[in-house]
Amino acid sequence: QKEVEQNSGPLSVPEGAIASLNCTYSDRGSQSFFWYRQYSGKSPELIMFIYSNGDKEDGRFTAQLNKASQYVSLLIRDSQPSDSATYLCAVNIRRGSTLGRLYFGRGTQLTVWP
Amino acid sequence: DAGITQSPRHKVTETGTPVTLRCHQTENHRYMYWYRQDPGHGLRLIHYSYGVKDTDKGEVSDGYSVSRSKTEDFLLTLESATSSQTSVYFCAISDSTSGLTYEQYFGPGTRLTVT
Numbered sequence: 387q388k389e390v391e392q393n394s395g396p397l398s399v400p401e402g403a404i405a406s407l408n409c410t411y412s413d414r415g416s417q418s419f420f421w422y423r424q425y426s427g428k429s430p431e432l433i434m435f436i437y438s439n440g441d442k443e444d445g446r447f448t449a450q451l452n453k454a455s456q457y458v459s460l461l462i463r464d465s466q467p468s469d470s471a472t473y474l475c476a477v478n479i480r481r482g483s484t485l486g487r488l489y490f491g492r493g494t495q496l497t498v499w500p
Numbered sequence: 501d502a503g504i505t506q507s508p509r510h511k512v513t514e515t516g517t518p519v520t521l522r523c524h525q526t527e528n529h530r531y532m533y534w535y536r537q538d539p540g541h542g543l544r545l546i547h548y549s550y551g552v553k554d555t556d557k558g559e560v561s562d563g564y565s566v567s568r569s570k571t572e573d574f575l576l577t578l579e580s581a582t583s584s585q586t587s588v589y590f591c592a593i594s595d596s597t598s599g600l601t602y603e604q605y606f607g608p609g610t611r612l613t614v615t
Contacts (some may be wrong), residue, residue, distance in 0.1 A: 418601045429590055429606040430543070437601055474543065478602050486596075487533075488604055492542035 389437030390411055390477050392491035401500050405462040409491055412456070419451055419458040420488065422474040430474055434460070465498040472496070503527050503603075508589050512613045519578040521610050523591030531594045532574040533604065534558075534566060536587040543590070548576035549574055581614045588612075 399405045407421075418437040424431035436442045436458065437480040444488045448461040458477075462469055475491040513519050520572060523532060533548040533559075545558030547566040555566050565577045578585055585611030591607040 420603060429609050432603055432605060435601050436604050476604075487545070487548060488602070490543040493542075 388491075389479060389489040390475055390491040392475050392494050394492060394494060396497060397499040398497045398499060399465050399479050401465060401467060401498055403465050403466045403495075403498075404497055405459040405469065407462075407473050407494050407496065407499065408457060408474075409459065411477045411489075413477070414453075416453075416456075416458065416479050417475045418478040419449070419450060420478070421447075421458075421460045422477040423469075423477060424474060424493070426471075426473045433473075443463045455487045462496075465496075467498050474484055504591060504593055504605060506589075506607040508610060509608065510611050512615060514615055515582060515600060516580050517579050519612065521576045521591075521612070522591055523574045523576070523607055525593045527593055527595075528571060529565075529593040529595040530571075531602065531604075532564050532568065533592040533594075534564070534574065534576045535590045535592065536585075537590060537609075538558065538587050544575065545600075547587075568577050581612075583614050586614045 389412050399428055419436045421433045423433050424430045434449045436451045439451055439453050442449045446463045450459045470491040472495045474493045476488040505524045507522045515525040532548040535543045537543050544560045546564050549555045567575045589610045592601045592604040594604040596602045
């Protein structure tokens with residue numbers, strides 16, 4: 387079982403709608419959770435991170451974490467065509483003495499059409 | 501952008517030749533990583549470093565070696581390149597002041613083609 391699973395999509399929403407991206411993880415020792423955006427041909431760019439249960443909002447983006455159900459989601463409000471990209475979920479799992487390793491999902495491709 | 505550069509940005513090489521990719525950071529971050537990204541596989545960790553001369557293997561380390569002699573530089577070497585190592589390679593850096601989060605920041609990537 388992979389540490390991090392994402393719905394592979396593709397996900398297509400109209401401009402102005404809410405896009406909902408989901409991610410589940412297998413290790414209950416997971417400590418912090420990250421969302422990256424990756425445009426085609428570019429490197430991943432950090433959007434948000436969260437480590438406490440509940441919601442965290444940053445502009446049009448909201449990350450939601452539910453540790454009991456082991457899922458994390460990203461909501462994008464008022465979606466714009468410029469949000470069209472692949473979104474990567476990543477989880478920081480403590481194993482051994484090192485804390486700095488992330489485990490990535492395979493990504494969900496989002497298309498926002500005008 | 502975080503101060504991360506990768507060189508070269510593009511490289512075409514022949515099977516069996518050695519190749520070294522360089523990652524350079526100006527952020528003084530403790531952790532550095534090398535990933536490869538391939539269609540259908542997502543980002544896969546090759547090796548990472550948690551300090552100068554301290555490195556460890558990731559999930560796809562066979563055929564790769566790394567070295568970190570200075571905080572700012574992390575080198576990835578393909579001892580004898582194979583066509584299966586054709587990929588896009590990303591370097592990333594991270595650190596944490598709180599001990600709670602280790603957000604990673606990525607370099608621009610190197611596109612490597614092995615013919």
